[in-house]
Amino acid sequence: GAVVSQHPSRVICKSGTSVKIECRSLDFQATTMFWYRQFPKKSLMLMATSNEGSKATYEQGVEKDKFLINHASLTLSTLTVTSAHPEDSSFYICSATGLETQYFGPGTRLLVL
Amino acid sequence: AQSVAQPEDQVNVAEGNPLTVKCTYSVSGNPYLFWYVQYPNRGLQFLLKYITGDNLVKGSYGFEAEFNKSQTSFHLKKPSALVSDSALYFCAVSDKTSYDKVIFGPGTSLSVIP
Numbered sequence: 145g146a147v148v149s150q151h152p153s154r155v156i157c158k159s160g161t162s163v164k165i166e167c168r169s170l171d172f173q174a175t176t177m178f179w180y181r182q183f184p185k186k187s188l189m190l191m192a193t194s195n196e197g198s199k200a201t202y203e204q205g206v207e208k209d210k211f212l213i214n215h216a217s218l219t220l221s222t223l224t225v226t227s228a229h230p231e232d233s234s235f236y237i238c239s240a241t242g243l244e245t246q247y248f249g250p251g252t253r254l255l256v257l
Numbered sequence: 258a259q260s261v262a263q264p265e266d267q268v269n270v271a272e273g274n275p276l277t278v279k280c281t282y283s284v285s286g287n288p289y290l291f292w293y294v295q296y297p298n299r300g301l302q303f304l305l306k307y308i309t310g311d312n313l314v315k316g317s318y319g320f321e322a323e324f325n326k327s328q329t330s331f332h333l334k335k336p337s338a339l340v341s342d343s344a345l346y347f348c349a350v351s352d353k354t355s356y357d358k359v360i361f362g363p364g365t366s367l368s369v370i371p
Contacts, residue, residue: 150300178359187347187363188301237300245291246349246359248301 147171148240150249157228158257165223165252167238173218174240179211182235182251194221228256259284261350261362269368270338278333278365280348290331291349291359292322301347307331318342338369 147170157163167177175196180188192213193201200213210232212224221240225232233256239246260283270276282288289308293301305316312324322333331348348362 148300185345185364185366187361190358190360193358235298239301245303245306247303248293250300251298253298 148238148247148249150238150252152252153250154253154255156255156257159229160227162224162226163228163254165225165236165238165254167221167223167240167249169219169240169242169247172240172242174221174242175218176241177215177221178239178241178246179213179221179223180237180239182237184235188237191223225254228254230256232256259350259352259360261348261360263346263348263362263365265365266363267366267368269370272340272369272371273337276335276338276342276367276369278346278348278367280331280333280362281329282331282348282350283329284350284352286352289351289359290322290324291351292316292320292331292333293347293349293361295345295347295364297344304333304346340369340371343367343369 149168151166177194179191181191182188190203191206194213194215196215202208215221235251235253237251239248262281264279291306292304295301304320305314307314307324315321320335322331324331346365349359351359
């Protein structure tokens with residue numbers, strides 16, 4: 145199946161700093177990628193749809209200025225958590241669509257101290 | 258609006274016994290249905306999907322699922338459970354008109370007891 149990677153897999157940062165998470169589709173081109181947030185033992189919450197060459201579409205309740213998304217190419221989308229706070233600590237997962245199926249990255253564990 | 262229900266938070270099954278993880282859905286048009294598995298601190302792994310055709314779909318690791326349109330269900334099954342099947346399972350649905358916007362169920366934690 146298609147492969148999606150994420151980097152870093154884990155990151156610890158201080159409150160007030162910004163963190164960038166990369167999502168790459170390794171063996172296919174993805175005009176659309178998705179960013180999810182997952183709380184412990186909970187389902188995935190769709191944060192935004194990342195569109196190559198245009199602005200991301202954010203779900204209701206997700207702060208655009210807090211979670212900056214850039215879809216720079218057909219294989220790369222980035223999520224930047226700006227001025228991170230402890231409540232932003234979570235598991236962030238990206239996905240990309242290929243062959244009418246969403247393939248997920250391995251996730252990034254963010255801990256804000 | 259699309260929605261997915263997984264009525265059981267937790268399913269326990271003895272190793273070697275058949276397992277079923279339940280899923281029901283609601284979608285306005287024709288559904289795309291998916292099952293994913295998640296191991297601790299990992300992303301989601303695709304197991305199988307239903308788009309059209311045969312109602313019984315076979316997927317990875319010996320799993321299968323049956324699409325039942327009248328009951329709007331898509332239960333995940335495996336004839337003989339393994340301890341290594343213990344994980345969190347998510348059912349998901351999308352509408353064929355916007356197939357890439359997928360809605361996930363709340364997840365079911367499966368424990369296979371040796």
